[in-house]
Amino acid sequence: xxxxxxxxxxxxxxxxxxxxxxxxxxxxxxxxxxxxxxxxxxxxxxxxxxxxxxxxxxxxxxxxxxxxxxxxxxxxxxxxxxxxxxxxxxxxxxxxxxxxxxxxxxxxxxxxxxxxxxxxxxxxxxxxxxxxxxxxxxxxxxxxxxxxxxxxxxxxxxxxxxxxxxxxxxxxxxxxxxxxxxxxxxxxxxxxxxxxxxxxxxxxxxxxxxxxxxxxxxxxxxxxxxxxxxxxxxxxxxxxxxxxxxxxxxxxxxxxxxxxxxxxxxxxxxxxxxxxxxxxxxxxxxxxxxxxxxxxxxxxxxxxxxxxxxxxxxxxxxxxxxxxxxxxxxxxxxxxxxxxxxxxxxxxxxxxxxxxxxx
Amino acid sequence: xxxxxxxxxxxxxxxxxxxxxxxxxxxxxxxxxxxxxxxxxxxxxxxxxxxxxxxxxxxxxxxxxxxxxxxxxxxxxxxxxxxxxxxxxxxxxxxxxxxxxxxxxxxxxxxxxxxxxxxxxxxxxxxxxxxxxxxxxxxxxxxxxxxxxxxxxxxxxxxxxxxxxxxxxxxx
Numbered sequence: 001x002x003x004x005x006x007x008x009x010x011x012x013x014x015x016x017x018x019x020x021x022x023x024x025x026x027x028x029x030x031x032x033x034x035x036x037x038x039x040x041x042x043x044x045x046x047x048x049x050x051x052x053x054x055x056x057x058x059x060x061x062x063x064x065x066x067x068x069x070x071x072x073x074x075x076x077x078x079x080x081x082x083x084x085x086x087x088x089x090x091x092x093x094x095x096x097x098x099x100x101x102x103x104x105x106x107x108x109x110x111x112x113x114x115x116x117x118x119x120x121x122x123x124x125x126x127x128x129x130x131x132x133x134x135x136x137x138x139x140x141x142x143x144x145x146x147x148x149x150x151x152x153x154x155x156x157x158x159x160x161x162x163x164x165x166x167x168x169x170x171x172x173x174x175x176x177x178x179x180x181x182x183x184x185x186x187x188x189x190x191x192x193x194x195x196x197x198x199x200x201x202x203x204x205x206x207x208x209x210x211x212x213x214x215x216x217x218x219x220x221x222x223x224x225x226x227x228x229x230x231x232x233x234x235x236x237x238x239x240x241x242x243x244x245x246x247x248x249x250x251x252x253x254x255x256x257x258x259x260x261x262x263x264x265x266x267x268x269x270x271x272x273x274x275x276x277x278x279x280x281x282x283x284x285x286x287x288x289x290x291x292x293x294x295x296x297x298x299x300x301x302x303x304x305x306x307x308x309x310x311x312x313x314x315x316x317x318x319x320x321x322x323x324x325x326x327x328x329x330x331x332x333x334x335x336x337x338x339x340x341x342x343x344x345x346x347x348x349x350x351x352x353x354x355x356x357x358x359x
Numbered sequence: 360x361x362x363x364x365x366x367x368x369x370x371x372x373x374x375x376x377x378x379x380x381x382x383x384x385x386x387x388x389x390x391x392x393x394x395x396x397x398x399x400x401x402x403x404x405x406x407x408x409x410x411x412x413x414x415x416x417x418x419x420x421x422x423x424x425x426x427x428x429x430x431x432x433x434x435x436x437x438x439x440x441x442x443x444x445x446x447x448x449x450x451x452x453x454x455x456x457x458x459x460x461x462x463x464x465x466x467x468x469x470x471x472x473x474x475x476x477x478x479x480x481x482x483x484x485x486x487x488x489x490x491x492x493x494x495x496x497x498x499x500x501x502x503x504x505x506x507x508x509x510x511x512x513x514x515x516x517x518x519x520x521x522x523x524x525x526x527x528x529x530x531x
Contacts, residue, residue, distance in 0.1 A: 086388070129486060130415040137423025141395075144427070148388065148434045156434065163431050167424060187488060 002083060002116045013116065017081045033256035034064040036309060038254075043313040070175050071249035079242050081151045091243070092147025092248035097139040098257040103129040105264050106299065108274050108294040109281070121190055128189035129177055132265055136173075136220055140166045142254065143222075143229060147239035156236030161324070162229035166220055168328060172335035173216035176209040179339070179346040180269060193273035197281055203270040208342045210270045212335055217266060221333070222256040224316040228324055263308035266299060274301040367407060374400035387433045391426060397420045442469040 038053065038061065045052025053060035058199070078087055108120035125131060140163050147159025180202060184192050196202060203210050219226040230238030237243075240251045267273060274297035275281060284292040352358075377400060382392035398421045405414035495503050 001408055004530075083388075086392075116405065125411065127411045127415050130412070130419065132414050134418040137427070140427055142431075144430055144434070145392075148430075160431065161425055167427060170424070281396055 008264060010202055017116070017118055018122060020039075021118075022103075022118070025122060026099060029099060029102055029257050029260055030253075031258045032305075032309075033253055034068070036241050036256040036259060037067065037252075039309070043310065044317050047314075047317040068249070071246050074244040074245040075232055076240075079151050082267070083149050084220070086149035087242075088143050088247070089143050090144075090149055091143060092252070093194055093248045094139070094142025094254040095250050095257070097142060098254040098261065100135045100277045101124070101132055101261040101265065102129050104189055105261070105268055106193055106273055106285050109290065111291050111294040113291070119190075120298070124190045126186075127172070128186045128192075129181060129187045129269075133170075133174060133177065137222070138164070138172055138193050139258070140255060142251075143239050146243070146251070146339040150242035152242050154235045154237075155239050158229045158231075158235050158241070161235075162222065162239060165222075165226065165228065165327060165331075168331040169216045169219035169226075172331060173220065175214070175336070175343055176206075177213040177269075177337040179209045179343040180206050180294055182343070182346050183350055189273070193268060195277060196272040197275045199276075201272040202272065205348070206270065206342075208338065210266075210344075212339045212342065213266065213270070215275050215330075215335060216317065217262045217311070219327075222255060223259065223263055223312055225319045225322050227321060228327060229320060236261070246301070259303065259309060259312050263305045263312070264301075267304040274298065276300050361408060366403070370400045370403040370407070374404075388430070391430050391433055393425050394429075395422050398426070409487070412491055 041063070042052045042060075044050075053063040056062035056066045078084055093259040104121075104125060105120040106124070110117045110119045144159045144164040147155040147162070151155070160297070181187060183205065184202070185194055185270070186192060186195075190204070222229055228238075229235075230240065232238070240248055243251060276284070276297060277300075279295070281293065284296075376396055377393045377396035381390045381397065384390045384393060398417060402414040402417045402422075405411070405417060
């Protein structure tokens with residue numbers, strides 16, 4: 001029998017510090033997701049030359065709260081012939097998998113409080129990217145289980161669409177990541193950010209890889225133009241047709257959390273993470289202290305993420321939805337070969353560089 | 360008890376309960392979901408042994424891709440207790456006998472094996488991706504490449520089978 005000696009040495013202070021960090025990241029994601037709904041409506045209004053929500057509070061900033069209250073007090077309907085447990089499990093899983101990505105993203109450099117160096121990353125595991133990839137591939141379960149448990153053919157069709165779409169785009173996404181980590185040589189996100197601090201951001205070395213990743217991120221988060229699982233003119237509400245009240249709210253909410261965290265992943269992988277552009281972070285840290293530096297870095301990361309969230313919204317309100325065969329053709333016949341080509345070219349360049357540019 | 364031991368026993372119990380759930384559920388959807396729980400418990404064991412790469416690949420490949428396809432198929436077939444065909448008694452007997460034979464093989468193999476008290480030390484890093492990659496591409500490069508060719512041929516085979524017959528389509 002295997003005897004495991006303890007290598008999980010849990011220190012009380014570490015436990016508390018990680019707990020605080022987890023609570024902060026989760027509340028942060030929820031608040032950002034909440035205000036993304038508001039931002040989405042404002043952006044839509046701007047694109048369509050309207051005013052958007054402006055009744056609840058000044059400029060309508062209390063609108064998300066009003067929406068939340070409305071969703072909580074709505075009547076909850078569980079379809080008679082559905083399996084109740086799975087019907088409830090669906091939105092729970094959607095929320096859970098959406099939140100899990102936040103655990104490996106470095107939200108800033110280490111800070112110094114109470115005589116301790118605290119890393120602003122919940123878990124600096126050395127398989128960071130693979131972890132994200134795993135969680136993304138689990139994200140489909142919430143939709144599939146919910147769609148099936150609704151006992152409605154439109155929900156089931158939506159769930160099937162979601163599953164096949166996510167599986168198809170995962171491939172191209174994975175291969176574009178492989179090209180990225182071939183030259184970074186690490187799977188740890190923290191290490192990747194550190195590399196990008198002193199050198200070029202990865203976007204300049206992997207422009208094609210980034211484009212593929214971006215398109216796949218749109219597909220994985222079910223955002224327009226890839227929102228076929230909930231195409232309302234074909235499938236009523238898609239996988240969440242039968243959902244009402246806060247369970248529906250959770251599905252919609254998990255989409256916004258996914259959007260926020262996939263923006264965070266893209267920023268971390270390709271846009272330097274919390275790196276402050278045009279500034280040497282280490283020098284700045286010496287002059288103003290590590291805590292202020294971490295604060296500024298967090299703000300910079302947040303600003304970059306907001307740009308990406310805006311991009312998501314911009315695309316949603318300008319690009320029409322794909323047809324289903326177009327979606328599959330794009331995934332399998334365009335993105336997959338492109339990402340393979342990207343990987344091959346990257347590999348060849350790395351090999352040439354090792355040979356000092358001789359064939 | 361140390362925390363590692365508590366986690367070990369928890370994961371073991373979870374894996375066993377879930378595995379029993381797989382075979383005892385009436386509804387195939389629940390079976391598939393239990394099987395996903397089993398994969399998670401096994402991945403937890405890998406993490407305990409510091410084989411992080413194996414753990415996450417287990418989740419990506421099995422829980423993330425294969426089980427999604429399983430679920431997909433089971434959902435589309437819409438299997439339930441009413442639609443289940445009545446099985447032949449001989450088939451049931453054959454299932455029981457082959458299952459018992461497998462159990463005997465397992466028991467025999469386990470009882471004949473030496474009792475190892477392998478101690479995994481805190482700093483072990485055999486399962487980390489760097490060491491695994493080095494081992495795969497140096498010592499085991501031939502089997503690795505052969506198995507990848509095998510996968511490739513399986514993929515080509517799947518595409519060929521899945522392709523519609525062009526002549527048939529013209530006739531329609």
